[in-house]
Amino acid sequence: MTDMREHQQSADIDKTPDSADKFRQELLKEISRLSRFSTRGILALSLFLVVSILAWWGFFFLPAPETVTALLGKPPSASIISIVLLIYTFSAIILSLSRMAAGIEHCSSFSHVGFLTAFYLFYYFGKSLEENYWAVFGAGITILGVESYRIWSFCAEAITQKQEDLEFVARTGRLPPKEY
Amino acid sequence: MFATLAGKALVPVGLAVTGFMVVCCLVLYSVIRDDLHRGEIVHATNLADTILKSTRYAMHKSDRETLATIIRNVGEQKGVDHVRIFNKKGVVTFSAKSGEINRQVDKKAEGCIVCHKEAVPVSNLGTMQQARTFRNPDGMDVMSITAPIYNEPDCSSAACHFHLPGQKVLGTLDIGLSRAELERSLTMLRIQMIIFTMMSLILTVSGVTALLRRNVFLPVQRLRNYVESSAKKNDIPEHPPHLPHDLDIIAASYYNVKMNTFDKKQNSQESVDDCNKGK
Numbered sequence: 001m002t003d004m005r006e007h008q009q010s011a012d013i014d015k016t017p018d019s020a021d022k023f024r025q026e027l028l029k030e031i032s033r034l035s036r037f038s039t040r041g042i043l044a045l046s047l048f049l050v051v052s053i054l055a056w057w058g059f060f061f062l063p064a065p066e067t068v069t070a071l072l073g074k075p076p077s078a079s080i081i082s083i084v085l086l087i088y089t090f091s092a093i094i095l096s097l098s099r100m101a102a103g104i105e106h107c108s109s110f111s112h113v114g115f116l117t118a119f120y121l122f123y124y125f126g127k128s129l130e131e132n133y134w135a136v137f138g139a140g141i142t143i144l145g146v147e148s149y150r151i152w153s154f155c156a157e158a159i160t161q162k163q164e165d166l167e168f169v170a171r172t173g174r175l176p177p178k179e180y
Numbered sequence: 181m182f183a184t185l186a187g188k189a190l191v192p193v194g195l196a197v198t199g200f201m202v203v204c205c206l207v208l209y210s211v212i213r214d215d216l217h218r219g220e221i222v223h224a225t226n227l228a229d230t231i232l233k234s235t236r237y238a239m240h241k242s243d244r245e246t247l248a249t250i251i252r253n254v255g256e257q258k259g260v261d262h263v264r265i266f267n268k269k270g271v272v273t274f275s276a277k278s279g280e281i282n283r284q285v286d287k288k289a290e291g292c293i294v295c296h297k298e299a300v301p302v303s304n305l306g307t308m309q310q311a312r313t314f315r316n317p318d319g320m321d322v323m324s325i326t327a328p329i330y331n332e333p334d335c336s337s338a339a340c341h342f343h344l345p346g347q348k349v350l351g352t353l354d355i356g357l358s359r360a361e362l363e364r365s366l367t368m369l370r371i372q373m374i375i376f377t378m379m380s381l382i383l384t385v386s387g388v389t390a391l392l393r394r395n396v397f398l399p400v401q402r403l404r405n406y407v408e409s410s411a412k413k414n415d416i417p418e419h420p421p422h423l424p425h426d427l428d429i430i431a432a433s434y435y436n437v438k439m440n441t442f443d444k445k446q447n448s449q450e451s452v453d454d455c456n457k458g459k
Contacts, residue, residue, distance in 0.1 A: 078214070082207045089203050093196045100192060131214065135206040142199020149192055 024169050037107070038155035044109030046083025048116060048140045055120040055133060065125045077177045078128035082135065083175040085119055089139040093146055105158075109147045116140045185400075189392050192309060197384045198377070205373040209458060216362055220323055221311040227254075228327040228355050231263065239329075244274075252276050254355075261322045261356035265329070268351060313359065321359040328352050397422045403431055410438055417442065 054061075069075060069163040092112060099106050119136045122130075168176040231254055247265075255263045256277020264275040270285045314322045329351045398443040402421050412419045417438040420431030 079211055082211065086204065086207055089200060093200060097192060131210045132207070134205055138199060138203045138206055142195065142203060145195050145199065146192055149195065153188065167325060172278060 006057060018088050020169050020173055020175055023175055024166060027162050027166050027169070031159055031166075034155045034159050034162070037105075038152050038159075039146065040107055041109050041151040043150055044113050045141075045144045047110070050111045050142055051113065051117050051120065052137050052140065055124070055129060055136070057127070059121075059124050062121075062124070065127050073124075075122060076128040078123065078126055078132060081119065081122050081126060081128075082132060085132075085139060088115060088119075089143060092143045096143065096146045096150055100146075100153070103154065103157075105154055107151070109144060109151065110148065112140075112143050116143075185397065186389070186392065190388060190395075193388050194381065196387050198381045200376045201380050205420055208367075209369065209373060213366055216365065217323075219285055220357070220359070221325070224325040224355060224357050225325060225327070227357075228325050228353055231355065232327060232329060232353055235265075248274055258318045259358045259361065261316060261320065261358050262324075262354070263356075264354045266354065268349065273351070288390060316356070322356040323359050323362075324354060324356040326352055326354050329433065395424060401425050403427050406431060407434060408432070415442075 065075075092115075095108075116136060116139065119139075120129065120133075123132045123136065165176045168174075231250070235247050235250050238244075238250065251263050251265065251274045254260060260276070262276060262280075264272050264277075264280055267273050268287060270286065272283050275281050278428045309321060311325055313321065316322050328349045331348055331350050404425055406418075406420055417435055420428070420435050422428070423431055
């Protein structure tokens with residue numbers, strides 16, 4: 001990204017056909033990278049759904065909560081986990097909306113899947129997963145939904161911009177003017 | 181929908197607000213349900229203690245008729261599903277339902293297995309562990325408390341009694357309360373929360389839509405109309421309409437550009453006319 005910006009800034013000076021061709025190649029590479037990146041939110045959401053299905057089945061492959069609590073000690077109470085879940089959901093949404101407003105390219109979706117899985121596990125080991133399953137599921141859908149939308153809209157906007165630049169290069173054979 | 185300005189503004193706000201409200205409601209519902217369940221257990225335990233204290237004298241006197249009457253009267257109360265007393269062998273000695281008397285209870289049955297899991301039965305259970313919930317044959321949800329009747333010094337030392345001092349538990353009182361009222365309250369709470377979430381969502385989306393329309397969409401529409409109508413005309417451009425600050429600057433810039441173009445056009449036309457007159 002930084003290279004691209006530097007390239008754009010020097011566009012007014014360097015306007016040879018070779019640099020235009022190089023710029024076009026870079027744009028195509030960037031468009032393909034953004035296209036791949038735009039599916040990141042959906043992939044994270046799908047992974048979360050898989051984890052949720054496993055949680056719905058009661059994490060049958062994990063040892064019984066008693067075995068783990070005998071080793072690690074008493075888990076936090078369900079109400080404490082719920083308070084932390086609420087604070088986490090609020091912070092994650094605010095962070096995602098702030099990144100959306102600032103137009104920052106940030107890939108944090110998979111870390112959210114990790115945090116949400118940890119909540120499922122805490123509830124499971126605290127023997128209160130059944131009562132709190134939908135709260136974690138709702139939090140996950142909301143956070144990853146907002147994140148997916150942020151990533152998708154960022155990529156869609158950037159791809160449109162790159163395609164406009166590509167069209168400009170194809171039409172004029174020159175580099176596009178610097179963007180304000 | 182996602183491509184429009186309205187969609188871009190409303191989708192993330194709607195999603196974030198609705199999602200957070202739903203999570204809050206689910207967590208709140210879970211906490212309230214736990215509290216109500218805990219309260220119900222405490223209520224049932226108190227009731228069991230009251231019955232044990234009320235029947236204590238009758239037990240001392242071995243007054244079976246008074247004991248049976250107390251159990252029957254409690255069992256007739258609204259919301260009480262069953263009240264029974266088992267002896268040490270698991271035989272129902274007193275019950276509000278006469279058909280249950282002298283029936284042997286399976287120690288592996290739900291509610292008994294909690295204490296009888298191991299070879300030596302557990303004799304002390306916490307209040308919360310004494311409770312169990314199940315569905316009775318009539319299809320009604322029941323919350324049941326099993327309270328042990330402990331052997332006390334005056335039980336074994338009384339002249340009329342034969343309990344040995346080493347016998348820790350003499351029998352068990354089992355009381356079941358209907359959960360219908362609790363379920364009704366929880367259903368009402370669920371409905372109220374759904375309505376509250378829907379109303380909050382509608383309010384948020386309406387508020388954001390109204391503000392966006394008033395402050396963004398309508399001024400943008402007016403700017404667009406102004407630019408489109410000015411672009412069609414060739415004479416002196418009209419003054420831009422009054423718009424919010426940022427859009428006002430854009431409209432003024434457009435007006436200045438249009439004025440400059442018009443002046444240049446006018447000047448070049450005059451030069452052409454002068455040239456024609458000179459000829």
